[in-house]
Amino acid sequence: MKSIFATKRQSGPEMTTELDEAVAPPFRLSDAMAKREPVVDADNLWEALRVDELLDAAKEGNLAEVRRLCEEADVDPDARGYMGWTAAHWAARQGHMDVLEYLHEIGANLDTLDRKGDCLLHKAAANGQAKACAWLLQHSFNVQAVNNNGMTPIDLVREKATTSRDATTVRCEALLVKECECTF
Structure with a gap:
């Protein structure tokens, strides 16, 4: 009769138990690396960084940076960040009237x-x-x-x-x- 306790046996350089292998096969880093999928592609990452820059600029009341990002970097003024906040949400929360007025002028959705x-x-x-x-x-x-x-x-x-x-x-x-x- 087999013991209910897992027995240790040598497997490579480390000790494993039968219980370990019954629960999950041995982990091999090479297998994990081969199956790895990129989380986001470079374009999406770049866009996400630009959106974060826009939201930070609106939060700080940096109208020049908000304008540059919307006009030159072509960042969507209605882009959403954490919890669905837009640049307009941040401008309103922080009381940055010049940023809020600019977003209104360029047609940002203020009803969001x-x-x-x-x-x-x-x-x-x-x-x-x-x-x-x-x-x-x-x-x-x-x-x-x-x-x-x-x-x-x-x-x-x-x-x-x-x-x-x-x-x-x-x-x-x-x-x-x-x-x-x-x-x-």
Whole structure:
């Protein structure tokens, strides 16, 4: 009768057990390398890097770099990064009005939603960006838009106001509340 415990036996330079081989055959690096497929091709990798550069430039408010990437490097201004954010999402969240206006001028889709269902107004409100909120409201953004979590821009600015009562956040909250009252 065979023991329930795996027995060790010599196999090449290392010791293996019958149990090891029963669970998985011995690993050979040469086999793994021969079957390796490239994750992405060079063109897709290059494009992904350019999109990251665009998103970083929008996040930092670097209008010259956003312009260069969109006009000279032909990066799609609606390209999405992590969580479906576009350059416009970052510009709104950070309050970079010049970048937001430029993206609007070149026809970027400002109605885009990220994976959480947030529109640009959600992003601006969540970060207390009063000027960005005012600009977005002037461009017909819906103050009562609901994201995937059932939250409106007002809900998000109020959430921020619980931790930060800085003047910009207070102005942003007042602006959105006033706009909401006007829509009823």
